[in-house]
Amino acid sequence: MILDETCKSFSKFNATGLSLLIKFKSPGEEQEFASYLKKCNSALTNYIVDKLPDGNLVGLRIRNTENVQDKVVGISLRRRDQLKTDMVLSVVGKVIQINSRFALTERLKVH
Numbered sequence: 001m002i003l004d005e006t007c008k009s010f011s012k013f014n015a016t017g018l019s020l021l022i023k024f025k026s027p028g029e030e031q032e033f034a035s036y037l038k039k040c041n042s043a044l045t046n047y048i049v050d051k052l053p054d055g056n057l058v059g060l061r062i063r064n065t066e067n068v069q070d071k072v073v074g075i076s077l078r079r080r081d082q083l084k085t086d087m088v089l090s091v092v093g094k095v096i097q098i099n100s101r102f103a104l105t106e107r108l109k110v111h
Helices: 031-051 085-098
Strands: 002-010 015-024 057-062 073-079 108-110
Touching: 015 031, 031 057, 031 085, 073 085
Parallel strands: none
Antiparallel strands: 002 015, 015 108, 057 073, 057 108
16 A cells, blocks of 8 residues: 655656655455565556656665664666566565564555
């Protein structure tokens, strides 16, 4: 669920920044968390890159807004067609394994 969305243009760099404040809903009882997370991540990734031309570069920064001491999860710049759901899940999964406090059920800021 997208709670807030802002878009900013950086003319000096010929770039546009998108900021989303999101909160994942809790999965249903019959739904496995891993498949639910993949479905949500796929929808979010598709939403971010849907309006971009193929040659554009995309990078992500994901920050937990509830626990600001957590480090930012970063995904380096890559072509739009290279930003895949499985790759984003892999990076987020590694962060969750290292930092158990990083909660996906809290509000997240995605840049």
